[in-house]
Amino acid sequence: MKKTIQLSAMAAILFAASASVSCNSSDNKNGAASGKTGAGDAYDLKFNLKPGTTYTYDMDVMQNVEAAGTASTNNLYSKYTFNVKEAAEGNSKMEVVYDLMRMEMKSAGNTVKMSSEDQTPESQGFRDMVNKPFSMTVSPEGKVVSIDGWENIDKSGAMKSEDLRQSMETSLNIFPNKAVKVGDTWKKDAAMSMQMFKMNISSTYTLTEVKGNTATITMDSEIKMGQENNAQTNGMTMDLKGTQKGKMEVELNTGMTLSGNITQDIKGEMQAQGQKMPMSIKSEIKITGKQK
Numbered sequence: 172m173k174k175t176i177q178l179s180a181m182a183a184i185l186f187a188a189s190a191s192v193s194c195n196s197s198d199n200k201n202g203a204a205s206g207k208t209g210a211g212d213a214y215d216l217k218f219n220l221k222p223g224t225t226y227t228y229d230m231d232v233m234q235n236v237e238a239a240g241t242a243s244t245n246n247l248y249s250k251y252t253f254n255v256k257e258a259a260e261g262n263s264k265m266e267v268v269y270d271l272m273r274m275e276m277k278s279a280g281n282t283v284k285m286s287s288e289d290q291t292p293e294s295q296g297f298r299d300m301v302n303k304p305f306s307m308t309v310s311p312e313g314k315v316v317s318i319d320g321w322e323n324i325d326k327s328g329a330m331k332s333e334d335l336r337q338s339m340e341t342s343l344n345i346f347p348n349k350a351v352k353v354g355d356t357w358k359k360d361a362a363m364s365m366q367m368f369k370m371n372i373s374s375t376y377t378l379t380e381v382k383g384n385t386a387t388i389t390m391d392s393e394i395k396m397g398q399e400n401n402a403q404t405n406g407m408t409m410d411l412k413g414t415q416k417g418k419m420e421v422e423l424n425t426g427m428t429l430s431g432n433i434t435q436d437i438k439g440e441m442q443a444q445g446q447k448m449p450m451s452i453k454s455e456i457k458i459t460g461k462q463k
Contacts, residue, residue, distance in 0.1 A: 213350035214378065214386065217311040218426050220263040225463040226253045226427055227270075230456065238441060238450040243278035252463070254304075261311045266304045272297040300324055313344035337363035341372060345390075351378050368409065370396045384424055390417045394437060411450065413437030419458075431458035 227250070234245040254266040273286040274297075287297040305320035318339070321332045330338075340361065347357035356377045363370050374392040381387075392415035397408070417433030435454040440447050 211352065212381070213352050214381065214423070215350045216346045216378075218263055218309060218313060219311070219424075220255045220258060220265070220426065222255050222257050224255045224425075226255075226460055227251070227463055228253070228428070228458065228460045230458050233455045235453045236451070239443075239448045241278055243276055245277075246273075246275045248273045256306070262308050262316060264306060264308045267307050268304045269301045272301060307339060309339075309343060312346045312348060313340070315340040315343060334364055337361075345374070345376060347376070353378055353381055368396065370394060372415070374415075379418075381423070384422055385429065386421050386423055388419050388421065390415065390419070390433070392416070394435070396437070396439075407441065407443045409439070409441045409450075411437050411439035411441075411452070413439075413452075417456075425462065427462060428458060428460040430460075432456070433458075 230247075230249050230251075232245070232247040234247070236243045236245060248271070249269060250271040252268045252270055254268070255263055256266055257264045269287075271287055273288075274284070276283045283293065285291075285294045285297055287294065287301040290298075303324045305318065305324060307318055308316040310316055315336045318332045318336045321330075321335050341363045344361065345359055347355075349357075351357065354377070356375055359374050359376065361372045361374070363372075372392050372394050374390055377389045377391075379387045379389050394411075394413045394415055396411040413436050415433060415435045417431060419431040420429045421427065422429055433454075433456040435452070435456070437452040437454075439450055441450050442448070
C-alpha cells in the first residue's frame with residue numbers, strides 16, 4: 172500500500188505538471204484587442220504579460236492506477252496564483268504561490284486524505300508548500316530562465332529547483348517560434364525529472380480555431396517514463412509509455428489559459444525486488460484560469 176501511494180502521488184504530480192499551457196498572440200494587434208480576426212491571420216504565439224497583473228489557476232486531476240495487482244483511484248486538486256512582478260527584455264518575472272493542495276487516494280478498501288488545510292501528520296508536506304512564494308522568470312517563448320526561493324519551501328529536497336524548472340518549462344515552452352495560422356501544426360520535445368525518475372514528452376500542437384479573443388489549441392503527445400541513468404532506485408525500476416491528448420482555450424491578448432482538458436493513458440511495467448508487475452495510469456486533467 173505504501174509503495175502504491177508513493178508511486179501514485181509521484182505520477183500525479185509529474186503527469187499533471189506536463190499538462191498546463193499558456194500562449195499569446197501579438198501578431199494581430201488590432202484584431203486580438205477588438206476580438207475580430209480574419210480567416211488568414213497569422214498569430215505570433217508568445218508570452219506578453221504585464222507587471223501588476225495576477226492570475227489564479229485551478230487544476231483537478233482524476234487518476235485510475237493499476238500496479239502490482241492493486242487498483243487505486245487518486246484525486247489531486249491544486250490552486251495556485253501567478254503575480255507578474257516585472258517584464259524586462261521580454262522576460263516576465265512572476266511570483267508563484269500555491270494556495271491550496273489536496274489529494275485523496277483510495278486503494279484496497281483504504282482511503283488516504285491529505286490537504287494543506289488539515290493538521291494531520293500526513294498533510295504536513297502540503298502545509299509546508301502553501302502560502303510561501305517563490306519566483307520564476309519566463310522568456311516570451313515559454314522557457315523558464317530561473318527559479319528562485321524554492322529550496323526554502325521544499326526543505327526535504329523531494330523536488331529540487333532544477334526539477335521544478337524542468338516541470339514548469341514542460342508546461343510552458345510550447346510555442347512554435349514562428350507565426351502560425353489556423354490549421355498549422357508544430358512540434359515540441361521536453362524532458363523532466365523527479366528524484367530517480369525521468370519523463371520525455373514529444374508533442375504536436377495544432378492551432379484549430381480563433382474565435383473573437385479566444386484561441387483553441389489541441390495537443391497530441393507521446394510520453395516515455397523510466398529511471399534516470401545511474402540513479403539509485405532501491406531495487407525499483409519503471410518502464411512506462413503512453414499518450415496525452417487535450418484541448419486548451421487561451422485568451423489571445425493576455426496569453427492566459429482559460430480552460431484545458433487533457434487525457435493521459437500510460438501503460439508499462441515496474442520492477443521491484445526482482446518481480447515485474449504491469450502498471451497503468453489513466454488520468455483526466457482539468458485546468459481553469461482567470462485574471463484576479
